[in-house]
Amino acid sequence: MFKDISSRTLLIIIIILIGLIYIIYHISILKPFIVPSYQAVKNHSLLLSSGNEGWISSSLDDQFRSYAYSRKNTIGKIAKQIHVCKDNATTPPLNYDYIQYIKRPNSSFHPYSTWKCSNTSVTDFENAGEYCILTNIYYDSSIDQYYFFQDPSDNRTMNQRTKFKTPADDIELFNITDMTFLKRPISAILKRPVLVAVPPDLNYAHGFLETCGPRFWVLAECQSHASYINPKTIQIYYTSRMFNGHPRNWKLYERRSDGSYQPVRYWERLIHSMFSIYPLLTYKSFDNRFVMFKYMIFPGRQLGRSAAWGYSYLGRNFQSYPLSTVHYRRAYLAYSEWILYHFSLPSKFELTSSQKELQETKQFEQIPLCNGSCSSKRPIISNSNYTGEWIVVLNRRGMNNREIYNADQLVEALLETFPDHSNPYLRVWPEVFYFNDNFYDIVRMSRSIRLLIGVHGAGLANSLFMRPAAILYEINSYGCRDLSFNFRRWAEVFNLQHALWIPSQRKANTDQSCYREIGTEVNIKEIIDEVKNLLKNEIEYRSGYLKRALDIMNDMSIVDYPPTGYENVLS
Helix, strand or coil: CHHHHHHHHHHHHHHHHHHHHHHHHHHHHHHHHCCCCCCCCCCEEEEECCCCCCCCCHHHHHHHHHHHHHHHCCHHHCCCCCEEECCEEECCCCCCCCEEECCCCCCCCCCCCEEEEEECCCCCHHHHCEEEEEEEEEEECCCCEEEEECCCCCCCHHHCCCEEECCCCEEEEEEECCHHHCCCCCCEEECCCEEEECCCCCCHHHHHHHHHHHHHHHHHHHCCCCCCCCHHHCEEEECCHHHHCCHHHHHHEEECCCCCEEECCHHHHHHHHHHCCCCEEECCCCCCCEEEEEEEEECCCCHHHCCCCCCCCCCCCCCCCCCCHHHHHHHHHHHHHHHHHHCCCCCCCCCCHHHHHHHHHCCCCEEEEECCCCCCCCCCCCHHHHCCCEEEEECCCCCCCCCECCHHHHHHHHHHHCCCCCCCCCEECCCCECCCCCHHHHHHHHHCEEEEEEECCHHHHHHHHCCCCCEEEEECCCCCHHHHHHHHHHHHHCCCEEEEECCCCCCCCCCCCCCCCCCECCCHHHHHHHHHHHHHHHHHHHHHHHHHHHHHHCCHHHCCCCCCCCHHHHC
16 A cells, blocks of 8 residues: 555656646746836836747857857968957058069169959959959159050950059050160169059948948958958048049048158048058059069059949949949958958857847747836936947038038937946937947947938948848938938848838928928938838848858859969969
């Protein structure tokens, strides 16, 4: 009998233990849905991630780790050209080992010139269909003339090319077969390969995205690694064509005592250091000397590599883009990753500390929403708050300068809608934001933005640094819907979601014209409702956006290459 009782008791104990394990397991599953601070407040609801075991899918997290390892073993081997100290970014001293002066000029030392080109994926072959590398090109700076010294034994002598494409124009070479024609010895040799480039546009968005973006693109591909640049092997050079037709460009540069030039704009100076450790050269750098370029890279016109040229601007029209969208996406992803690397900022494919915690514990993201009247305390912000992910209202300063008139009220409404200001996953920047002139701060803040609300303008160009699946919410004036083409296209290239708000009517005026410089008063309720929907979409499709972007970044089949034989020289 005792034996039977012991058996029944043991069975009951086992059943009780199984029940306890079941209850504990399900409590742990439900735990992510509990928000203690707001649990008892009926005016709050939760916006939760779904479909993922963590912030992203576990398989994508593995891909992130693999990318980080690969990045460390490729880009990580390139010395960073930016020093960041106390929120201030500076460049190291330039390297002046780029020119060899000929102390005793020898009129017999004139190596033959050569040229070699490779096809690219650009379908507009006439303007940008090839990368060309020329060697031993002679330049008389006193008359601004380039010479190609032909080898008589070269079979191509009779059909020698005379023009090569630069990012903005052509360079005409004068063919010679006898160096006595020049009657001048070489004074100096430019030892480093020079990229024949164009000064960035005066407008920040056009200069940063449409000039420096394509410059990174062609340099990375010409160095045969596509995702980064080795700044030790390249020098930037501007010909007279870049200034004669655009004299305002001279305002952007100051001449050094050695004849080289320095960008005046802080952001351009930092970007230049990421391209080259050598000083910038122009056609005026040689003080009427006769010099020889050892290597010159002609990358073709940059127009076709600027992703946002289109119908909305005269003189920028394309019936179709000369490259498929995937090429632009990969190039600008690599461009942004390159800049983030030099600033020692997290990659777009790197989780924040709070996101890593969610991933490791396989918990869901929690974003409390206020559905009625909720009390909230305005948070204190500092530069250290640039970490995390933010909803930001970006404005432009000054009346009648495309500003959002009621931007302060919009921020207040967002703060009430998203009341948990200590939430590590998503918070509202508690005041209207204005980008300053500190390029490091711009990049660092932009990398932390999850949803950017801003009026059409150059500041939206910084969405380049927002991670894939983040949201660009553009505000435009009444009648200016077509103007949104520019940043709608950039959002597509940057792997972002794009939304647009335009007033339904113009006050006291029935004119349908676009007055792009006037300010706008937004409908706050419409904006808030759309922000909620956009965030739900971001949460739902985040892993898909990120995976697609990472797949593109790793796709080497869409990368072009320079002419063979120059790998050791350029890379």
